[in-house]
Amino acid sequence: xxxxxxxxxxxxxxxxxxxxxxxxxxxxxxxxxxxxxxxxxxxxxxxxxxxxxxxxxxxxxxxxxxxxxxxxxxxxxxxxxxxxxxxxxxxxxxxxxxxxxxxxxxxxxxxxxxxxxxxxxxxxxxxxxxxxxxxxxxxxxxxxxxxxxxxxxxxxxxxxxxxxxxxxxxxxxxxxxxxxxxxxxxxxxxxxxxxxxxxxxxxxxxxxxxxxxxxxxxxxxxxxxxx
Numbered sequence: 001x002x003x004x005x006x007x008x009x010x011x012x013x014x015x016x017x018x019x020x021x022x023x024x025x026x027x028x029x030x031x032x033x034x035x036x037x038x039x040x041x042x043x044x045x046x047x048x049x050x051x052x053x054x055x056x057x058x059x060x061x062x063x064x065x066x067x068x069x070x071x072x073x074x075x076x077x078x079x080x081x082x083x084x085x086x087x088x089x090x091x092x093x094x095x096x097x098x099x100x101x102x103x104x105x106x107x108x109x110x111x112x113x114x115x116x117x118x119x120x121x122x123x124x125x126x127x128x129x130x131x132x133x134x135x136x137x138x139x140x141x142x143x144x145x146x147x148x149x150x151x152x153x154x155x156x157x158x159x160x161x162x163x164x165x166x167x168x169x170x171x172x173x174x175x176x177x178x179x180x181x182x183x184x185x186x187x188x189x190x191x192x193x194x195x196x197x198x199x200x201x202x203x204x205x206x207x208x209x210x211x212x213x214x215x216x217x218x219x220x221x222x223x224x225x226x227x
Contacts, residue, residue: 006033006036006040009036010033013031088197089181089184089194089197089198090184090185090186091181091182091183091184091185092113092161092182092183092184092185093111093112093113093114093161093181093182094111094112094113094114094179094180094181094182095108095110095111095112095114095117095179095180095181096108096109096110096111096168096177096178096179096180097109097117097122097177097178097180098176098177099124099175099176099177104123104124104125105122105123105124106122106123106124106177106178109177113182114160114161114180116160117160133167133169133175134150135148135149135150136148136149136150136164136165136166136167136195136198136199137149137150137151137152137164137165137167138150138151138152138163138164138165138190139151139152139154139157139163139164140152141189142163142164142183142189142190143164143189143190143195144189144190144191144192146192147190147191147192147195148195149164149195152164152165160180161182162180162181162182163181163182163183163190164180164181164190164195165178165179165180165181166178166179166180166181166198166199166202167202168202168205168206168209169203169206170206170207170209170210171206171207171210176206176209176210179198179202179205181198
């Protein structure tokens with residue numbers, strides 16, 4: 001529809017100008033294109049927001065994610081249950097990475113469109129971190145004003161297609177992994193509501209993963225003692 005309107009405007013102006021000043025028809029077409037571009041951008045932005053930037057009730061969304069993570073039976077299924085709801089915050093890519101303590105590397109536990117990182121681990125060196133992992137880490141130009149975050153390394157984030165990363169911790173502050181997100185499908189920035197929702201979900205998911213891990217370790221110890 002946008003292209004049809006654009007073509008109609010160019011054709012109309014070109015025919016009128018060309019009738020009186022034949023040599024100016026091309027210049028008129030370029031001028032119309034330049035004048036039409038801001039309107040095209042506004043229309044495109046409206047379409048993006050209308051179809052991809054979904055408004056949500058914060059408390060209902062939070063409870064729904066808590067319920068999903070609470071019904072998961074294994075830590076590997078938690079990211080899919082908790083973070084895979086496209087109706088909340090549609091994003092181009094999302095991944096859940098856990099720390100393999102034996103190797104000291106981050107492994108991809110579940111993802112969508114992080115194929116490059118699916119089978120390769122990333123060396124995790126806490127001593128070299130520029131952040132204390134007390135807040136999400138994000139690109140400066142991809143979050144709205146008012147969001148509490150720590151600035152990201154633009155080179156690293158651009159290499160892997162990341163825009164914002166949330167640490168997932170145990171109740172005692174022990175590190176479990178990261179929730180990593182790429183850009184929104186609408187190209188909109190992450191809002192305060194988005195960050196608050198995802199931070200709360202990550203906090204709850206960390207507790208659930210800790211609970212599942214403790215239960216698994218207890219069952220394993222009981223099985224070893226019985227044998």
